[in-house]
Amino acid sequence: MSSTLAAGSHTSQRRIAFATIIGTTIEWYDFFIYATSAGLVFAQLFFQPAGKEIALLLSFATVGISFLFRPLGAFLAGHFGDVIGRRAMLVATLVLMGVATTLIGVLPTFAQIGIAAPILLLLLRILQGLSAGGEWGGAVLMAVEHAPANRRGRAGSWPQLGVPLGFLLASGVTALMTGLIAPGEAYLQWGWRIPFLLSIVLIVVGFIIRRSVEESPVFAEIAERGQQTKVPIITLFQRHWYLVVLAALVFVGNGTLGYMTTGGFLNNYAISQQNLDTTSVLVAATVAAVVWFFSTLLAGYLADIIGRRNTFLIGFALQAAVVFPVFWLVSHAGLPGLYVALVLISTGLGLTYGPLASWYAEIFPASIRFSGVSITYAIGAVFGGAFAPMISQMLLDATGSTAAVSGYLLTATLLGAAATLCLRDRSGIPLGPDNEAEQASGATMFSPGKPPATLADAR
Template identity: 65%
Template sequence: MSTANDTGFTPTGTIATTKDRRRVVFATVVGTTVEWYDFFIYALAAGLVFGQLFFAPAGEEFAQILSFLTVGISFLFRPLGAFLAGHLGDRYGRRLVLMITLILMGAATTLVGLLPTYAAIGIAAPILLILLRILQGISAGGEWGGAVLMAVEHAPSKRRGVFGASPQIGVPLGLLLASGVMALMAVIAPGDAFLEWGWRVPFLLSFVLILIGYYIRRRVDESPVFVELAERKEQTKMPIVQLFRKHALLVLIAAFVFAGNNAVGYMTTGGFIQRYATDPAGPVGLATADVLWAVTLSAVSWLVFTALGGWLADKIGRRTTYIIGWILLLVGVFALFPLVNTRSIAMLTLGLIILTVGLGLTYGPQAALYTELFPASIRFSGVSISYAIGAILGGAFAPTIAQALVQNTGGTAAVTWYLAGMVVLGLIATLLLRDRSGIPLGPDHEAEQAQSPIYGLSKA
């Protein structure tokens, strides 16, 4: 029978007490919820007000494309955040990185809420807006990997899917909170008031949420895998160099797994559906508050199916859960716009909920899948960089691409085929990977972890 070490964890990485388990899960969920609330608030505002407030001189249609481009620009800086966080996380620990990313994201978000518009300070306004979005991108690039490893490396081997779903749940919770707060402000400050000041309140609220998240994260111990690496002085000096020298192809395949999910998810988290469905000159023309409430409801559904995806990943394996999820996501993609284009808020809500079934099943298992792909000494770098590259290939410019396709074709059919293509790429990438559910995660098993999980390759 294994005994707990002086950190309170067993050498196999299981948590010594139920209280510790709950603390890790709670801190992971709260921290990632706050982080993604900040990230999504920007995307929602980009779809609803930033085109008018910061890019109006470009003309109505091009201003909206520029607004969505600022959402995508942040993704280009996610790899920088992933590189920095990967190096720090593999050298100095997961917990330190999570504290830094939380503060950086909160500061950038709060400052957006205080930013003067183009009418007040001219070209400096969009420049400052883009710089703050870049800071959000750097933070997001480092946040996810740390949250995932804190959750999964603390978990019992047979429950990694469930534990790994906790940072994943933070994403729909962040969307739920962001959409809910924005919808509330659309009711409290409708019309011109929303443009003048109502949109700023959700950004300023970030300051309070960051304080809460920081307090909770401080109370969580370091990952037991990193503690063991540190005690043995086995941290890799240049983890990123080792990652790309030995695992470059694996990073790319893992990135495409996420890209398929992320491109579809950013139809709502990137603000495209909100803009498309509320545009008074467009084919749908629904009320802003109604659409935001529909997105909020779909976030609840996304949360449920994300949790279910993590649970299923422990029962039937990561790979099988993903395959089922990709098939259901393809169904959701083809159902989405026919339902949205009925101009019925009930049908729009139904379309978004159907979409979340596949989104959840291809997102819930991701934390466990990614963690089990990479060796312990370079795991933070592998997980973070794969995620960041996947975000660029998937969601970075998905709203911009969708907006351009609608404006150039006059309909949404091209958007559907674009999203379907991304889903198929995600499915192919998943089929290329072996399921490594339950593989030991500690430094004693680096040789086993370094064996390539890609079909047809026996060594990393």
């Protein structure tokens, strides 16, 4: 494939950047609005008969259960993304997420329809999980496969920015509801539904934007030659299972700490354990999302300058340094301490999230790349983020101390760092179907293959 075809025009690059950022922002707004509500209202409205503590655990469990279905979403989207194209999967996953989120906004509570309420809530959360499992792979490949070799790091950070933006939007809308539009009991009665219902407007906008994007040039060339793999998932696990394991562990190191904030645990800890004002905590989370946004953007640029691997290692070092101080800050310094804790967490998260898309894209061969990045990301999310809030709550309940929670976060961070050291930096490797042999070898420090291309070569 020619570099011109792979890179596309500057206009196309801007359109791709806009489409991937907007699309993933909407997708993750939907996902995070649920996680935010899980810690604030779902325990009371859908699981209250179980008792206060069990209800909260059940509410956090529904956050995690959806992650168990993300691999299924990744399998389906990965298969069809490698067979029929990246763009079709982007549109399909966006619509699925929007429909599920909007329906949650009109769902009756336990007091209205009994046990059917939490069952229906869980089913809709599962649909969110299926969508989230398939969306990410398509978005990152559209961005990375359109980009010049020396700009893949920053191009890959575009869809990543949708995660902090989605969290920012979810936290901001919820803070607006609890603080101004429907404070107190009004939020429990009807205010919590508004952020879910807003999803229908966002989906229309996202659908129009994503439909306007051209297909990935890598897949376009594969399709033109008729070289699609019939069952890409089988090829992936037969030949590259070890890459799936290592790359998933890299994301475990990021996701476990990340879902302390996006999964609602830290917010709930600050509100219920430290008695901080709900709206003030949500505003702090919104500020943290802004920091996360800029650190993710910075990480994309750093990945093109010092490499994906080095950027990850810096981020994991920062994460390891903050996992114990963050709870002390919240406990001893109140709201200012929460701000500092969230800023520290968000900076480390950005550095270990921004380069993820470009690195994942560069370690899997073109013909199975959608399956590879989607399934790896989904598996990493299951073991890194799925039940992190629930596990942390159980550790806190069992020990009465946050030290066990911090130890859990540190273990996950060190696992991510160890997996990072096992993978090679592949910056600049050709991504097209003509280079499948090179793409299929040498991705780990233990496997044979030519040394990774330098950034100077990529230029």
